[in-house]
């Protein structure tokens with residue numbers, strides 16, 4: 001057992017657990033977007049950030065991947081954490097102001113659209129990669145991939161074409177938090 | 191030639207020295223990529239052909255980059271008993287004339303840049319003097335390398351062989367003391383001793399972060415798992431930086447030897463060099479070096495008969511900037527997309543194929559043989575308290591002497607720009623220096639006494655990065671500079687994590703408003719808090735350091751931002767939305783030159799009478815400003 005603190009409260013977990021797992025076990029809320037208990041963590045949305053002090057220095061890390069270590073002090077609401085979280089929600093909200101999932105987050109954290117708000121898309125993909133991982137890890141085929149990079153990054157299939165491998169199982173559309181997968185699914189399943 | 195014992199090595203050294211400094215004249219042409227870009231291949235071909243046609247009793251040879259890139263093509267003449275003479279800006283035409291003289295045994299005065307009285311050799315136990323007695327005539331007046339402002343402060347350790355040896359010739363490398371440190375390592379030192387020497391020498395990674403190299407090696411040695419990998423990062427993606435390329439093209443064996451020593455210390459028998467495919471000459475040079483080292487038995491099994499095995503594979507990278515990041519680089523070698531991943535488990539424990547892996551930069555590796563050969567004390571004497579040794583910089587931008595320079599850590603920005611760089615061009619004024627590549631920082635003139643070392647730069651908000659330095663003069667707008675670097679980083683972001691992908695885009699949007707005179711002082715604070723969010727929240731160091739150009743310009747040039755926002759003025763007259771072109775009737779003599787240039791027909795007037803410019807038509811292209819010889823077009 002590894003003992004450490006979250007927001008000053010002593011908590012315990014087993015070797016190999018992440019901060020997020022221990023936090024949830026103890027009923028401490030940390031927002032997430034790209035995390036799913038059944039899939040390998042991917043660490044892309046950064047919404048689950050916490051501040052960790054290991055006695056030497058204090059860093060902002062992602063709770064969904066950071067392995068717990070004895071004696072660390074974790075803060076889930078520190079000013080640095082709140083700043084990162086606020087900005088991620090702000091950026092997502094301005095990018096896809098009609099997305100229900102993002103609206104919900106914005107409401108919880110009191111974020112409102114800014115002057116940079118885009119014309120609304122309700123099914124905007126946030127590149128959380130849940131579909132890619134579910135297809136690979138749960139279904140066991142590799143139909144979906146990330147195409148391109150940077151601002152042009154998008155979910156696609158190899159060569160952007162209908163895939164022979166696709167079983168049409170719909171696991172990707174089921175797991176997609178935004179509904180963006182529906183469109184890609186139509187193209188991929190052929 | 192097999193080199194499996196100290197006798198073999200000594201013999202190779204003897205042969206190599208005879209080739210390096212034969213009893214006959216030798217002509218060297220600088221043939222790294224920058225030399226070739228200036229026409230060195232044609233110069234070499236011409237000299238080589240002439241020598242053959244005329245059955246010249248001498249040697250024409252290629253060599254790497256000595257750093258004088260602003261004077262390329264470079265040709266050197268080494269006559270027995272004479273100083274080595276460097277000729278600059280030797281175009282093919284000049285090379286023809288130069289040949290006539292040299293072939294006749296004369297050293298011409300024209301195009302001479304400098305002379306070298308001895309070869310310091312760095313590793314080979316003392317300098318080798320080129321001549322005895324005193325020089326006469328113009329030779330005596332020719333400046334020595336060490337008299338030139340460009341070289342005075344320089345000290346070539348990583349670049350020790352660049353510009354001296356033929357990079358494809360293993361014997362040349364051995365002649366200047368190469369592979370002796372490896373021999374010493376394998377036959378007299380334990381791995382722990384090697385690690386201790388490198389740690390005590392104070393070597394820090396030259397790839398950007400400045401992490402202590404010995405400490406990294408020690409963790410990798412301790413890590414559980416087998417095999418272990420030793421990797422070399424030759425991705426070098428910073429625009430305008432070419433230190434690593436130049437080292438590879440000038441002295442590839444220095445890198446191989448460094449990796450061999452590292453592999454012994456760590457306990458690894460497999461190495462990879464990740465080099466960008468856009469560096470064809472570097473790739474070829476490495477291929478040839480690896481082959482010749484293998485043939486000699488310096489790579490492969492049972493090296494020097496000690497039972498130590500190590501071999502190196504080349505891996506060609508697609509050239510994405512982010513592939514230089516350690517985890518992305520390893521993913522790329524594995525054949526996966528070159529994307530970073532979280533590093534909460536270090537790559538020294540679980541790196542390439544989840545095995546313990548030690549990654550160092552090209553320049554870091556090139557320093558290693560010297561540290562072993564000369565000892566940690568010798569090395570510690572160079573540099574500052576926290577940053578030992580030298581660093582190679584590519585000095586570009588608004589300076590007279592553009593080139594590669596290797597200086598001891600701790601040299602001030604002022605000395606680097608004004609002395610080594612020769613200052614900014616006439617009628618301009620130094621404004622700032624951008625250090626550390628695209629995500630480095632801009633340091634202003636007020637701080638130009640700052641010593642260049644890892645910690646001072648960090649405190650000033652910049653980073654050492656890989657060693658790119660861009661000098662900026664007073665015609666540069668700092669808001670515009672911040673936009674330029676952000677554009678690069680937005681283009682190169684892999685897009686995996688949100689703070690980097692969307693945060694940088696938002697920063698860019700806010701900057702765009704500033705350069706159009708919009709926004710408010712509150713937006714400056716927003717910019718700072720967003721910068722902090724991107725730094726804290728990003729997955730890898732690309733996003734983690736991307737706000738630096740914005741943060742440092744804000745820190746040192748806040749009044750310039752305020753001028754844009756509050757007065758709708760761009761003090762450097764760069765931001766198009768905030769400037770107007772006008773014609774000063776007092777100075778305009780009606781030459782009509784600008785009328786022909788203006789794509790908008792915004793300028794009208796009678797010949798020989800002052801013209802006028804219709805600002806409502808003007809698109810601010812600046813063509814009239816450039817063409818007016820009388821300074822009658824004003825921009826403000």
Ligand SMILES: Cc1cc2nc3c(=O)[nH]c(=O)nc-3n(C[C@H](O)[C@H](O)[C@H](O)COP(=O)(O)O)c2cc1C
Nearest residue numbers: 395396397423425426427514515516550551554731
């Ligand atoms: C976006 C990014 C690009 C990088 N590019 C390079 C590179 O081109 N060459 C390099 O040596 N290190 C690069 N680095 C640093 C490497 O991740 C790593 O720290 C370095 O190679 C370690 O070697 P060192 O300890 O010898 O410096 C880059 C880092 C980041 C975040």
Ligand code: SF4
Nearest residue numbers: 125126128129131176
């Ligand atoms: S399609 Fe859906 S599940 Fe896939 S990355 Fe986009 S938002 Fe995530």
Ligand code: SF4
Nearest residue numbers: 685686687690730733
């Ligand atoms: S910080 Fe940028 S480059 Fe690095 S993982 Fe995130 S999106 Fe990719």
Ligand code: SF4
Nearest residue numbers: 778779781782784818
């Ligand atoms: S180029 Fe200069 S001098 Fe000539 S017409 Fe234009 S403004 Fe006048």
Ligand code: FES
Nearest residue numbers: 034043045046064
């Ligand atoms: S939930 Fe942790 S990074 Fe997305």
Ligand code: FES
Nearest residue numbers: 220225255257258
């Ligand atoms: S290649 Fe010759 S000085 Fe740069």
